[in-house]
Amino acid sequence: MRPEQVIAALRFDPLLPVWLLAALGAIALAVVALGIWRRGSGTWLRLGAFAALLLWLSGPRLVQETRQSLRDIGLLVVDQSASMQVGDRAALASRARQAIEADAGKLHDLELRTVTVPEGGNAGTRLFTTVDKALADIPRSRFAGTIAITDGQIHDIPKTAPGGAPLNLLLAARGEETDRRLRVIEAPGYGIVGRSVTLRVAVDDLGVNGGTNGDTRGHAGPATLTVRRDGQPFITESVPVGVEQRIEVPITRAGPTVIDMTASPLAGEVSQLNNRAVVEINGVRDRLRVLLISGEPHPGERTWRRLLKADPSVDLVHFTILRPPEKDDRTPLNELALIAFPVRELFVDKIGEFDLIILDRYQNRGLLPIPYLANIANRVRQGGALLMSVGPEFTGITSLASTPLGSVLPGGPARGNAVVDGAFRPYVSDLGQRHPVTEGLAGANPPAPNGGAPSWGPWYQRIQPGPMDGEVLLQTPDGQPLLALNRVGQGRTALLLSDQIWLWSRGHQGGGPQAELLRRIAHWLMQEPELEENALTAHVVDGKLTIERRSTDAAPPGSVVVTDPDGKAMTVPLHEQHPGSAIATLPAAVPGVWKVSQGAESAYAAAGAANPPELADLRATATLAGPLARSSGGGVHWLAGNGNDVPDLRRVEEGAGASGSAWIGLARRHDHVVTGVAALELLPSWLSLPIIAAFLVLAWRREGQ
Template identity: 45%
Template sequence: MNWSISFEPLISWPLLALALVPLALLALVGLWFRQRGSVFRFIALLALAAALFNPVFLNEEREPLKSVVALVVDRSQSQDIGDRTKQTDEALAGLQQRLGRFKQFDVRVVEAGKSEAAEERTETRLFGALEGAFRDVPPSRIGGAIMITDGEVHDAPPGAPDFNAPLHALITGNDHEKDRRIRFENAPRFGLVGKPLDMTYRVISTENETGPVDVRVSVNGEQVAVEHATVGQAMPLQVTIPGAGRNIVELAIDREPGELTDTNNRAIALIDGIRENLRVLLVSGEPHAGERTWRNLLKSDASVDLVHFTILRPPEKQDGTPINELSLIAFPTRELFVEKIKDFDLIIFDRYQHRDVLPILYYDYISEYVEKGGALLIAAGPEYAGESSIARTPLMAALPAMPTGEVVDKAFYPRLTELGQRHPVTRGLDGSATEPPRWSRWFRTIGVQNPEGEVVMKGADNRPLLLLDRKGEGRVGMLLSDQGWLWARGFEGGGPHVQLYRRIAHWLMKEPELEEERLTADGRG
């Protein structure tokens, strides 16, 4: 027990002094001149002062607080090598036993570096764990900390740690361990598709060895090169990004005899491939209401370079007008479909029919273009069901459905099929969640037979309306109605034509965000 006295005045100290000091002076003057009753007045003043000071007697019972000692244990993947886990567990048990003998210590065990989920990073952040262990402890109670680790710490401060208490480390492993690892020194996060990307990497050895080493370079799981590197030196690397979206560049070296582990003999870099502007060729067979819808949509997309031709004067139209008096330009068929066809990411035939504008051989070139990775979209109108249909040309090899010759002029609501409700092109299309859908009707469907690929939208009488298919390395889409412009014009409230048309175009051009089975990767370690 500790007894003490404390004053808790009834009024503030300044007011107390203002009241008592003049009275004390008067009492002292009376005592000095020995006035009658001055002693009693002085005693009364002391009693008044004692009452105003309000003295309080305290009886304190104190219990000493324990000092907190943290044991920070490294549980990262590198601790699983050899017998490091056993050494760590034995060291932890020994420290707990020894520190447990001292009643003045509160021992806290903190484990760090162990990932609880596949997407978490497995960096060894012991100093972050140390800070967390003492977050609720006042500085006066921090007794110290002991780290049990293999020495690989990713958040070690560059200088002396900001820790005002003893800090010790027990290092696991053996003195003569040998290990090599590879890491990226410079790896940009983005790169242009089809363009070389400069990177740097380094091979590091625990024994500070030098000499040559072969490094295997893989992009998206496919080995593309073997580089000759020098251990300990930063080496340049140049890779070509093959596609848009997430790309994985992996470096790997062989395991040497006696090497501790080959887990760190690989390094990966995740690079997002960015395409330069997508080139689209739009060929309209004739002027019609829906032509401007496609044109406006593609022109409004900043990532698309559009080349658009509309056939205004087919070859069979001969009215005697001299060529030099026509304001039309010739359709550069050879330049577009032979010389530069590979430059286009997507070709759209909008209500196009075979009218000898394109030589019959050029349809073979288009089919070959699709087989080798190109994209083709048929926006069909009544012409697709007629005698001049492009389905009657060599292009039929690339088409997902043949026409029946039937044109169904009947009002209907475009609806998603069961597959279309899951497909990234039509999934979650604005207005599709209600029945009937919250968009306007269309009034024409082109009949087809034996559809291939995926039917994601259906039209009148549950006929196929939107087909998506793969041909070789390329993709083909077929929209079996020319009524999409009704949505663009706001008929009966319109519909999500921009969302639908853009998704169709970008799926055909293999944009990764619209892949049916989209895989994402993340680097750990």
């Protein structure tokens, strides 16, 4: 606080209401005016009496106040958002902060409070929101002004300066800058496999030839746009600046596709950080088409139909062979209630349209000619999928294992009587414990070394297999295969060597996870990415890169090589999460494409900008907040110019200019607190009444002469 001051002032404390004093004054003036009109000899003495009376009634006092001045409060606001990390802005801001705080320490009538503007996420730089919070506990009568150290990229600029005090901007740059940005106008998050999606982008040059809003066509010539897809070159072309471009990207597989786009740098631009944009498009299948052929009615047929009809992404075509060819009772076709089985249409004309073919207890009775069965096998090799659930019909001379389908199946029946009857509970194999199709199934036997029996219900019949290929995921208690998966060419097959899974759907002795198991088998066959048993995946969520390595190999997971968007590589160890899955996480603060590699496998993840409004324009500029600063009486100063000098801090009187060529000012508000009051009555009653009486006596004597 400043030293105490004594202030004297004349004040009035009326003994009567003001309106009554005014009425008495009017009467007195009327009496005096009448006396003057009649030229009375004592009129002026009567005026003196009336004046003394009114003055006494008005209660004049001489009041002395002892005041103690309060220090004014100024705000120093330091922008620490993402754009302030570009170039040497952070160093310039730190130096300016130290210099201003040192100057403020020399001013005894000023308290300088420093606040920082944190990273605002998707909201951008909320500088004035921070100022408003700081003003919540600052009396407006003591607020001297705001000094903001920033780059000028502020996203909450008000119409008037905070607190009605001067605002000075200290911009961490040499002057107005230029910047090139790659702007994504539209990018779909999903795409249908087999179709193309359209990206709409534009290259903008900001600050070129006075351009500030991105509309800079013709200012700086064309730019080179490079597009990479999952790390591989896709398109490189020259594009005009400021003109929307459309990029067609075909979606060839399910799962994420990472598109990395880069614009060539602009000469003299402040940063290339926003010359890049990354888009992740998730490929999804449009209505998976499934053909279900039931060889004969049986209790498990309804299980398959319910499962597939319950999935909204599945388009199911189901046929049940109710009337095999050998049962011909010579009924005319036009009298049959059942439709004819469209063999040629399904297995010749439209077989390529089905993603998955399921043969449920189907046997070779001649209904499907051998060439048609060969078409199914060829469809599998070309990328299709086949699932067979078999029972006793899989044995003997009518077994499909003896047809061209046998070449794509994981195995066939054993010779002789391969039908095995008797209760047993399916076990998940050691490989199955690590495979995404069967790992973690509810009720399964615990993995080694704990071991134990499964808690799901038993089955009562199975088929003894011959030599098997592929991966055995379910087995009998004595190790005989029950469920085997195999890759054939570009397609996949699955063989379930029992038709008893329907018992689980009926809840027999506790039932089992038949819906989840069959769903996983079907989606693995249709090559859904989340069920790949040997895969390396990566994704970025909330600024963290999560890496997952799925493997059926029991060897230690090892480590991966992570390459950030700037090209810096690091080795990251993987940690086993559960059998078959190992993960690692690390911060992904740099926006762009992150590459994860292990051996010959690679995965890509897209990291978006943490604060898109901050990176949309990286220029240091006074065009946004400069008008507000000047209208408040403050000004704009560039910290990297004029010999790198920080302007001096001064005190100015309220209403005067608060900015000069090499200085900035904070206003003096002269706020104070009253520490003492003394009052002296100028016309006490003992003095006023004799004076009034003296005037009246003199007036009476004068008029009596």
